[in-house]
Amino acid sequence: MLLKIYNIMRPITTNPKVQMVALYRVDGTPIIAEVRKRSTRFLNILYNLENNIKNILYEIFNGKMEEVSFKFKDVFVKMYPVSKTIVLTVITSDELSLYRIDVDVKSICRKIRELI
Amino acid sequence: MNVEVICTPLSNYEDIVKDLEDKFSTLDIDPNVLLVFFTDTVLSDHGKVLAYLRDRFPDTKMAGCFVEGYTTPNETWASGLAILLVDSDNVDVFYAKGKDAFKKIGRDVSGWDASILIFPLFYFPGRFEMLRFYFSNIYHYTKYISARSLNDKIRVLREYSDALESRYVYPANKVLRSMPEDTDIIGMNLVPLEARIGFPKIFVNYESIGRGIVAVCFKGKLNASFHDVFPERGDSFEETVEILRNTFPDAEIVRVVKRGVAIGEVDGMRATKFLEAKVKALREMSKDEVLSKLNDGQFQMVTPYALAFVSEKTYGCSLLGLAPYPLGIYPSLFDMDCFYDEALFLGEYYNLKRFEELFKCKRFEDSFDLFLIDHNVFPMFGGRVTEIAEYAREFCQRHLGLFTSCPSIRLKRMEKRYMSEIEEGLCFTGTGTSVILEMKL
Numbered sequence: 001m002l003l004k005i006y007n008i009m010r011p012i013t014t015n016p017k018v019q020m021v022a023l024y025r026v027d028g029t030p031i032i033a034e035v036r037k038r039s040t041r042f043l044n045i046l047y048n049l050e051n052n053i054k055n056i057l058y059e060i061f062n063g064k065m066e067e068v069s070f071k072f073k074d075v076f077v078k079m080y081p082v083s084k085t086i087v088l089t090v091i092t093s094d095e096l097s098l099y100r101i102d103v104d105v106k107s108i109c110r111k112i113r114e115l116i
Numbered sequence: 117m118n119v120e121v122i123c124t125p126l127s128n129y130e131d132i133v134k135d136l137e138d139k140f141s142t143l144d145i146d147p148n149v150l151l152v153f154f155t156d157t158v159l160s161d162h163g164k165v166l167a168y169l170r171d172r173f174p175d176t177k178m179a180g181c182f183v184e185g186y187t188t189p190n191e192t193w194a195s196g197l198a199i200l201l202v203d204s205d206n207v208d209v210f211y212a213k214g215k216d217a218f219k220k221i222g223r224d225v226s227g228w229d230a231s232i233l234i235f236p237l238f239y240f241p242g243r244f245e246m247l248r249f250y251f252s253n254i255y256h257y258t259k260y261i262s263a264r265s266l267n268d269k270i271r272v273l274r275e276y277s278d279a280l281e282s283r284y285v286y287p288a289n290k291v292l293r294s295m296p297e298d299t300d301i302i303g304m305n306l307v308p309l310e311a312r313i314g315f316p317k318i319f320v321n322y323e324s325i326g327r328g329i330v331a332v333c334f335k336g337k338l339n340a341s342f343h344d345v346f347p348e349r350g351d352s353f354e355e356t357v358e359i360l361r362n363t364f365p366d367a368e369i370v371r372v373v374k375r376g377v378a379i380g381e382v383d384g385m386r387a388t389k390f391l392e393a394k395v396k397a398l399r400e401m402s403k404d405e406v407l408s409k410l411n412d413g414q415f416q417m418v419t420p421y422a423l424a425f426v427s428e429k430t431y432g433c434s435l436l437g438l439a440p441y442p443l444g445i446y447p448s449l450f451d452m453d454c455f456y457d458e459a460l461f462l463g464e465y466y467n468l469k470r471f472e473e474l475f476k477c478k479r480f481e482d483s484f485d486l487f488l489i490d491h492n493v494f495p496m497f498g499g500r501v502t503e504i505a506e507y508a509r510e511f512c513q514r515h516l517g518l519f520t521s522c523p524s525i526r527l528k529r530m531e532k533r534y535m536s537e538i539e540e541g542l543c544f545t546g547t548g549t550s551v552i553l554e555m556k557l
Contacts, residue, residue: 016127017156
């Protein structure tokens with residue numbers, strides 16, 4: 001199952017504009033995470049996300065928020081709910097690419113939903 | 117005619133080739149024409165992918181370009197690439213390069229039922245050429261502001277417009293107008309959302325052709341339809357202006373000095389200064405900023421502000437985006453000679469749902485449909501553009517949809533009084549347009 005989900009996520013994990021992609025469980029545990037370049041900076045962001053993800057997911061699943069995006073200096077993080085229990089997180093340093101990534105993520109979320 | 121579509125949303129060369137090979141092996145088609153549409157994520161590897169396709173289909177004619185994204189019956193992506201494989205004697209590819217390329221291509225297009233013209237509206241040549249463009253702009257603007265009479269100003273604008281057309285701009289309406297009347301023409305007039313040096317890239321037979329025009333010609337049972345998201349135009353200048361004012365409540369009338377594809381002033385100021393005066397949050401970019409952004413592929417060509425010009429011929433309207441570029445004379449992407457000197461300054465906005473109406477123009481039920489949607493929906497609606505794919509699925513059985521810059525059309529007769537019909541049977545405007553070509557199999 002994980003391998004299938006990983007393959008579905010390949011369009012954004014191979015996208016040169018994307019720095020990191022992670023799929024989180026509702027309790028904040030990362031199921032899949034792929035980082036383009038190893039750096040402590042992204043590890044810090046991952047750690048930060050793990051700590052905050054429960055609250056964010058609570059807001060998303062209560063219908064108060066549809067998507068969540070925030071900015072760390074020049075890094076943009078966007079979180080998309082995939083199902084009731086998982087959320088997809090994409091990190092990019094190119095703000096202009098976000099609307100293109102949005103389109104890809106919608107397709108990926110649909111495919112993951114169909115699978116699970 | 118046998119048509120198949122395959123696509124891969126992957127971005128690495130090795131992954132792309134593996135995925136394409138898997139998909140080619142499931143197809144039973146020996147194509148004689150390949151149409152290849154790359155997206156931005158394949159930019160670094162597109163040369164290798166073209167070389168692979170040339171080895172895979174050495175005797176097949178090929179045409180292609182970069183698009184913002186694509187949609188097929190099963191998926192919608194803004195990454196990877198899509199390939200349309202056509203096996204038919206009723207399809208051919210022609211191309212021409214240089215200043216008068218559109219006149220040459222017109223002769224090739226004659227006699228075909230429909231043709232898709234792929235050409236750059238504005239071509240960004242090398243860095244040196246862009247500097248030349250900038251200094252030529254300053255030189256002509258200096259001449260413009262020192263001109264004593266309006267006639268002298270117009271003469272300078274004409275001179276600069278000719279210079280623009282010879283090296284950088286193919287005016288959309290001029291290109292479509294010069295095509296033979298017996299052929300339906302679909303304009304895939306390219307201007308990227310984010311420009312870089314050497315863009316827009318257009319390919320023929322697995323090679324980039326620089327600034328040139330490609331015609332993909334079709335014969336057979338075809339139907340080309342157009343749609344724009346605006347209300348129908350009026351029967352007079354005043355009526356069209358009134359309709360535009362109702363559609364864009366903040367629109368205001370301005371006076372423009374223009375000739376050909378050059379705008380000298382808007383309400384007595386150069387266009388960029390006018391924009392700065394109206395939108396306080398904007399500031400004029402510097403030359404170095406532009407060159408640096410062009411190098412990085414981050415030079416934004418999309419803007420929510422526009423001038424709406426009303427046609428003297430049809431009372432239709434065409435929008436020209438205004439952005440804070442460091443230019444004296446502002447270039448246009450269409451020939452403005454047949455437009456009134458009074459225009460409207462407005463902020464663009466429309467509803468995504470209006471694109472559904474394109475599919476309602478369909479005539480054939482069992483056709484293969486190639487449709488083009490204005491790529492401005494990407495920055496406007498982000499992930500919501502997948503809704504367009506849902507409209508397509510409802511009306512089309514087999515299709516390939518491409519998100520590209522403001523598609524245009526030249527037909528013998530239009531079905532409706534489209535706002536963007538700026539010459540008889542010719543529709544072009546800077547945003548909100550869509551075109552569909554139905555091919556009966």
